[in-house]
Each structure stands twice: as C-alpha cells, then as structure tokens.
Amino acid sequence: xxxxxxxxxxxxxxxxxxxxxxxxxxxxxxxxxxxxxxxxxxxxxxxxxxxxxxxxxxxxxxxxxxxxxxxxxxxxxxxxxxxxxxxxxxxxxxxxxxxxxxxxxxxxxxxxxxxxxxxxxxxxxxxxxxxxxxxxxxxxxxxxxxxxxxxxxxxxxxxxxxxxxxxxxxxxxxxxxxxxxxxxxxxxxxxxxxxxxxxxxxxxxxxxxxxxxxxxxxxxxxxxxxxxxxxxxxxxxxxxxxxxxxxxxxxxxxxxxxxxxxxxxxxxxxxxxxxxxxxxxxxxxxxxxxxxxxxxxxxxxxxxxxxxxxx
Ligand SMILES: Cc1cc2nc3c(=O)[nH]c(=O)nc-3n(C[C@H](O)[C@H](O)[C@H](O)COP(=O)(O)OP(=O)(O)OC[C@H]3O[C@@H](n4cnc5c(N)ncnc54)[C@H](O)[C@@H]3O)c2cc1C
Numbered sequence: 001x002x003x004x005x006x007x008x009x010x011x012x013x014x015x016x017x018x019x020x021x022x023x024x025x026x027x028x029x030x031x032x033x034x035x036x037x038x039x040x041x042x043x044x045x046x047x048x049x050x051x052x053x054x055x056x057x058x059x060x061x062x063x064x065x066x067x068x069x070x071x072x073x074x075x076x077x078x079x080x081x082x083x084x085x086x087x088x089x090x091x092x093x094x095x096x097x098x099x100x101x102x103x104x105x106x107x108x109x110x111x112x113x114x115x116x117x118x119x120x121x122x123x124x125x126x127x128x129x130x131x132x133x134x135x136x137x138x139x140x141x142x143x144x145x146x147x148x149x150x151x152x153x154x155x156x157x158x159x160x161x162x163x164x165x166x167x168x169x170x171x172x173x174x175x176x177x178x179x180x181x182x183x184x185x186x187x188x189x190x191x192x193x194x195x196x197x198x199x200x201x202x203x204x205x206x207x208x209x210x211x212x213x214x215x216x217x218x219x220x221x222x223x224x225x226x227x228x229x230x231x232x233x234x235x236x237x238x239x240x241x242x243x244x245x246x247x248x249x250x251x252x253x254x255x256x257x258x259x260x261x262x263x264x265x266x267x268x269x270x271x272x273x274x275x276x277x278x279x280x281x282x283x284x285x286x287x288x289x290x291x292x293x294x295x296x297x298x299x300x301x302x303x304x305x306x307x308x309x310x311x
Pocket of ligand 1: 136164166187189229257260277278
C-alpha cells in the first residue's frame with residue numbers, strides 16, 4: 001500500500017480538513033474529475049454521455065454512515081428519483097445503481113440492519129420496475145457479515161442483486177467460493193478502507209495475489225464476475241483467465257470509477273468487452289474524494305492547488 005495512504009485516510013477524518021475541503025465548490029477541478037455533479041440531472045447526463053460512448057454505468061448517490069431515519073429515507077427517495085429519471089430517458093438498459101447499506105440505515109444503532117434491509121428492498125423493487133438492478137457496495141470489515149446477510153435476504157426476492165467483495169480481506173477467497181453460483185453477480189475490488197492486519201493483507205503484492213486467486217474462483221465459477229480495477233496487470237490477468245476458463249465476452253464485465261483511466265475504459269469497450277463505469281454523485285462527495293486521493297497521492301499537488309485557488 002502507498003506510504004501516504006494511511007496518513008491521508010487519517011487526515012480525512014479531521015473536521016477542520018473536512019470543513020476546508022467541503023467549502024470548495026464541486027466545480028473545483030479535482031472534485032469534478034471524480035464526481036460529475038451534485039444533482040440527479042448531472043448524474044443522468046454523465047450516464048447518457050457514457051452510454052453514447054459504448055460504456056455502461058452504475059450510479060451511487062453519495063452518502064454513508066447515516067445515523068438518522070430521515071436521512072436514510074432521503075437517500076432512498078434520491079435513488080427512486082434517479083431510477084425514474086434513468087427509465088424516463090431510456091437509460092436503464094445500460095445503467096444500474098450501487099447502494100451503500102450504511103447510507104440507508106445500517107449504522108443506526110437500533111434496528112439498523114432491519115431498516116437498511118427494508119430500504120434496500122424498496123430500491124431493488126424500483127430498480128426491477130425500471131428494468132435494472134442494484135449492487136450493494138461493501139464498506140469496512142465490521143460490516144461484511146451483516147452486508148452479506150442482507151444480500152442473502154434481498155436475493156430471496158431479487159436474485160439479480162449484486163454484491164461487492166474486497167480482495168484485501170483474508171476471508172474473501174472463501175466468500176468468492178460461496179458466491180460463485182449461477183446468476184450471482186459479484187463485483188471484485190481490492191478494497192478502499194484502512195483495515196487492521198488481523199483481517200486484511202497490508203502489502204500491495206499480497207492484495208494483488210489475493211485478487212488473482214479470487215478472480216480464478218469467480219471466473220471458473222457459475223456466476224457473473226464484475227472485475228472492478230484500474231490496475232493494468234489485473235485487467236490483463238483477468239482477460240487471460242477469462243479465455244482459459246472459456247468465458248465469452250459478455251459473460252463477465254470490467255468496471256472502473258468515473259474519471260479514472262477513461263481512455264482505457266473506451267479501449268476495453270472498443271475491444272468488445274462490457275465496461276461499466278461507477279458514477280458517484282451528490283453533495284456528500286468528501287469521503288469518496290478522500291479515498292480516491294489516498295489511492296493516488298500523485299494527485300495531491302493538483303488537489304492542494306484547487307484548494308488554494310478555490311476555483
Ligand atoms: C466499480 C468499482 C466499485 C468499487 N466499489 C468498492 C466497494 O464497494 N468497496 C470498496 O472498499 N472499494 C470499492 N472500490 C474501490 C477499490 O476497492 C479500490 O480502492 C480502487 O479501485 C483502487 O484499486 P485498483 O484495483 O484500481 O488498484 P490500485 O492498486 O489502487 O492501482 C493500480 C493502478 O491503477 C491505476 N490507478 C489507480 N487509481 C488511479 C487514479 N485515481 N487515477 C489514475 N490511475 C489510477 C494506476 O495505474 C495504478 O498503478 C470500487 C472500485 C471500482 C472500480
């Protein structure tokens with residue numbers, strides 16, 4: 001892992017830093033390079049542009065660690081509005097939504113899991129009516145079991161619901177085996193949170209090795225793997241494993257984040273691969289931006305310049 005990653009993630013928790021950064025307009029260069037805007041209209045426009053380029057999309061209404069019911073309800077309402085607008089513009093054939101359970105109530109101390117399950121169910125129903133699907137994002141390791149339990153419940157009624165697994169966790173290869181069954185959509189990423197060594201690989205190489213082991217399980221299995229990485233080596237390995245396991249293009253897909261390696265996104269789509277771009281949008285872009293900066297400290301100087309000029 002990058003030497004700067006942990007300090008940046010720690011700094012991101014400082015209220016002072018948050019206040020300073022959050023007063024930047026979303027139009028500040030560094031924010032718009034990762035987040036297309038704060039409104040549903042901006043997200044729908046970004047989706048339409050990507051679909052025109054032959055890409056697909058998954059949209060995330062930003063917000064996490066909601067502690068009150070009203071805020072969780074507001075997040076659900078935002079997803080319903082989004083799905084309705086995507087459907088109205090005929091975009092749901094190529095766009096689905098990604099949901100963080102903590103944004104729909106999982107972190108509420110009393111009955112959090114039950115609230116999150118009901119809210120997620122509402123979004124899944126709306127997604128199905130709009131002709132698309134939901135994928136549950138994965139957050140820090142303290143929530144993995146609860147998120148997978150919610151997934152199991154949701155899949156009883158909405159088997160098309162996708163899950164995310166994080167290769168940096170020691171447990172993930174086993175989770176991949178458990179989820180590599182027919183019809184099971186699984187997004188494999190490396191993992192973005194600061195996790196202790198008791199549960200997660202700390203060394204970049206160990207994370208990469210785990211990613212490859214998980215890829216093998218998913219691509220050899222019966223499910224629908226969603227390969228979420230910007231890492232050129234992982235993309236190359238995934239492509240050759242897909243051929244080795246006799247997987248046709250379209251029986252798995254690649255995924256990358258909005259604004260990261262856009263040329264590579266187009267190249268993969270142009271070569272016949274399904275390429276889906278994760279589009280985060282909304283007012284709560286702070287935590288998301290900080291995780292992206294922690295992964296790519298080279299962008300820090302650009303970030304500091306935007307902050308100083310506040311343009
Ligand atoms: C669709 C999608 C969904 C995700 N969902 C989750 C989730 O639910 N939970 C979770 O914990 N994490 C999630 N992530 C984030 C993920 O865990 C990683 O933190 C993130 O993708 C960076 O890892 P990487 O595989 O790209 O490889 P890294 O090892 O971070 O990077 C490898 C290479 O990719 C390129 N690269 C990476 N970042 C950048 C950048 N910002 N700008 C330019 N080039 C870059 C560089 O060439 C770099 O050397 C998701 C990622 C994607 C793509």
